Structure formats: structure tokens, C-alpha cells
Ligand code: HMG
């Protein structure tokens with residue numbers, strides 16, 4: 001039988017906040033990570049070491065990394081697009097980084113100013129140096145279910161890039177539905193291809209909820225055998241280079257749905273719900289977690 005434990009990768013502090021127009025104070029980011037660290041979540045993507053000209057909101061990456069309380073059993077990966085980002089991450093004490101490759105040329109150009117091939121070369125250089133420094137690397141394939149500029153994305157391309165990232169030395173690859181266009185049907189098409197070339201235990205589902213499909217897609221991914229899910233507390237987020245994309249699926253909604261379906265996450269839902277309300281108030285946004293709202297009314 002498949003295991004019933006699902007690992008949640010909380011991406012709110014990075015994917016969730018990167019798109020906020022108003023700079024979120026560093027202390028708020030640090031407090032968000034620290035509060036999340038008390039819920040039972042074991043992976044918290046904390047910030048990104050990308051160009052601050054491209055994503056000003058993550059410009060305080062080093063300060064955030066140095067101020068958070070680190071628990072030995074939690075990992076705090078950071079996003080890095082190139083060796084420059086890796087170097088910054090290592091300097092700031094990161095023990096894990098995440099690289100990202102787009103499955104569409106048009107998106108790669110807009111998000112990384114680079115072709116897919118060029119970005120894979122940068123990822124390769126980064127992974128080699130990361131491994132030499134005992135830094136673990138997670139991979140993302142973004143726009144895996146569709147691209148805001150070119151539309152359809154071929155599942156075979158997603159499978160090929162996922163395998164390339166694993167071959168280069170990533171320990172896990174997250175399949176990113178950056179703009180939330182995927183459905184259970186199109187997720188099945190992508191996972192059918194990808195699981196042919198990458199072990200299902202190495203794959204994660206990264207769903208944005210733009211079209212309201214995220215939970216259905218996650219359950220479909222679980223049926224395929226995936227046991228790693230990326231999500232963002234209060235459904236924070238959106239990608240600055242993906243117009244119209246909403247935030248990630250809310251962690252509260254995922255945890256509620258998983259616990260109600262016989263899965264375990266090790267996460268305290270009540271604590272998560274209060275963090276969702278807290279961070280939404282801090283940044284002046286409505287909390288888009290449905291479970292979060294419902295549980296607050298109780
Ligand atoms: P570029 O302009 O082509 O690169 O950007 P460059 O090498 O010419 O560098 C431009 C400037 O940035 C230079 O500074 C570099 O030194 C500096 P200047 O000489 O002009 O003063 N620079 C850096 N600074 C800090 N950290 C770095 C770094 N690299 C260069 N690492 C680049 C290329 C890759 C840098 C740029 O395109 C970039 O930073 N892109 C990141 C965009 C981004 O963060 N997008 C959001 C994350 S992806 C996402 O959200 C999807 C995901 O969630 C999955 C999903 O949803 O599917 C992961």
C-alpha cells in the first residue's frame with residue numbers, strides 16, 4: 001500500500017509574498033516563518049536569491065535567512081536561479097536551494113531572461129557547486145500545465161525536463177502549475193508521462209488555484225502516488241511574471257482535505273488557520289483560504 005503521510009512544502013514566505021507590491025517588513029517575514037515553524041510543517045521555502053531588480057520584494061533575503069529561528073528538523077530552502085544566487089544563499093546559511101526551469105520558451109524568456117536550454121545550463125552549474133558545498137537542491141518545472149504566453153505545454157517536455165533535473169542531482173522535482181490552468185485530466189496526462197522517467201516518490205505537485213482546480217488536482221496527483229504537495233498559507237501569492245495567476249492553493253485547505261481523507265501531514269490545522277488570518281491582516285489582504293475562513297467562524 002502507498003504511504004498515507006503527505007509532506008507539505010510551505011511556500012508562502014517566498015511564492016506567497018514575492019508578488020506583493022508593498023514591501024512587507026522583514027520582521028513580518030521572519031515572524032511568518034517562525035510561526036509556521038511551530039505548526040509541524042517540515043519544509044518552509046523562506047525567500048529567494050534572485051535579482052532584486054526583478055523581484056524587489058525578496059531583496060531582504062539575507063536578513064530574513066539570518067533572523068529566522070531554525071529548527072534542526074525543518075528545512076528552509078530558498079529559490080536561486082544561478083550561481084550568484086546560490087553563493088548568496090550559502091553566505092546567508094541556506095542548506096537547501098530550489099532551481100526553476102520553465103517548460104515553455106516564452107515563459108523562460110520572461111521569468112529568467114533565458115532559453116530553456118540556457119536555464120538548464122545555469123541550473124547544472126548551480127547544482128554542481130551546491131553539491132560540492134553540501135547544499136541540497138530541489139527542482140521546479142514551471143508552466144508544466146500551461147503557459148500564459150504560449151498556451152499548451154507538451155507533457156513530454158515536462159517529463160524530459162524533470163528527468164534532466166533529477167539526472168543533474170536534484171533530490172525532488174516539483175511540477176508547477178504556475179498559472180493554475182491544470183485540471184485533473186491534464187494533470188493525469190503530465191503525471192503519466194513524468195512518472196515513466198522519474199520515480200513518483202521524487203515528485204511534488206505545486207498548484208496555483210486560479211481556476212479553482214487545485215484541490216481536485218492534488219487528489220488526482222495523490223491517486224498517481226505523489227506524496228509531496230506545495231501550498232501557501234492563506235493562499236498567498238501569484239507570480240510576478242505570470243499575469244493573472246492567483247496564489248498557491250491554501251495550506252489550510254490542503255491540510256483540511258487531506259486529514260479528512262485519511263492522510264496525515266503532522267500539521268496542526270488550528271495553528272495554521274490562525275497564522276493565515278494573522279498574515280492576511282499584516283499585509284492587508286483578504287484570507288482566501290476557504291477552510292481558514294470557515295474555521296474562524298466557529
Ligand atoms: P538578467 O537581467 O538576464 O541577468 O536576469 P544578468 O546576469 O544580466 O543580471 C542582471 C543584474 O542582476 C546584474 O546586476 C546581476 O549582478 C544581478 P547589475 O550588474 O545590473 O547591477 N543578479 C543577481 N542579483 C542577485 N541575485 C542573483 C542575481 N543574478 C543576477 N541571483 C535573472 C537573469 C535570472 C537574474 C533574473 O531573470 C531573475 O532574477 N529572475 C527571477 C525571477 C523570479 O524570481 N520569478 C519568480 C520565481 S519563479 C516562480 O514563482 C514559479 C514557481 O513558484 C513554480 C511555479 O509556480 O510553477 C517556482
Ligand code: MG
Nearest residue numbers: 015176178239
Ligand atoms: Mg509558484
